[in-house]
Amino acid sequence: MLFDLPMCFIATRLSWRHPARRVMAGLLFLVALAAASPAENKTSTDADAGNTFYTPKRDLDGLRNEGPEDPDLPNVLLIGDSISIGYTTPVVELLRGTANVRRPNVNCGDTDAGLKGLTKWLGEKKWDVIHFNWGLHDLCYRNPEVKTVGNKDKVNGRQSVPPDTYGKNLELLVQMLRGTGAKLIWASTTVVPEGEPGRFAGDEIKYNEIARQVMDRHGIPVNDLHALTAGFDGKYSARPRDVHYSKEGSGKIASQVARAIRSLGLGETLTPEPSP
Secondary structure: OOOOHHHHHHHHHHOOOOHHHHHHHHHHHHHHHHHHOHHHHOOOOOOOOOOOOOOOHHHHHHHOOOOOOOOOOOEEEEEOOHHHHHHHHHHHHHOOOOOEEEOOOOOOOOHHHHHHHHHHHHOOOOOOEEEEOOOOOOOOEEOOOOOOHHHEOOOOOEEOOOHHHHHHHHHHHHHHHHOOOOEEEEEOOOOOOOOOOOOOOOHHHHHHHHHHHHHHHHOOOEEOHHHHHHOOOOOOEOOOOOOOEOHHHHHHHHHHHHHHHHHOOOOOOOOOOOOO
16 A cells, blocks of 8 residues: 655645644545555456456346246356446346346456456356357457556557466466356457457457367367457447447347357257358
8 A cells, every 4th residue: 555655744844833734734645545545546447347358338237137047947157348248238138037047247358367356256156168268358359548448559558468477367268167067168359350459350350269179178169259250340330440249239139149058058059140
């Protein structure tokens, strides 16, 4: 905890002089205390804060999708970034009466955030199926000096989680997830369009290959959302050069996610979503 000693010293010296200076001393002392306050020193990188990683306003309902649980149904957990938040609500509807679908009430961000937050997100519940992804935030370039949404800057910024670290993080996360005893499904990272301000198109292919190697080692099936969204050809993008999707696009992703979940013990074979 930092404490502004010079300011506190000045405040103490001023307090013994003229009354007006005593007021100033009091103000300076309060400023010094504020600088030392733990609340001021909290960082927005806390994985559970959920405010480091951008989610479009139109998709926020996915974070609040709570409903009654049927104790006789399997429990499904969705883990992922804002793309998964966008498809959470339609997946809940598609699997209503088949499974209890839940997700953390935050954007799960990159693999660094995953390592910090996963234990809390898993909680004490017995999960039957976990459908998970990290990637878009890992490969994003950020620059804290840039005040755009998410500090995205692929010219002067740094990649949030470089490929080598991404692979190591993902290995640790998979080991943690396997410890739950749940059936696991990896969702490949969706398409990065040309001209996206903080990401290079094609980097997601490199990260998906790293992820596939991890999943192959552990025998985890892949729900190829990259192939699906590549087939969209921009038709369902929220706007040009944006990694996010319209409601219709999120609905199409949700259909494939629901089928992937059913394929693991819910009686349906995993097949790709038909191209639009």
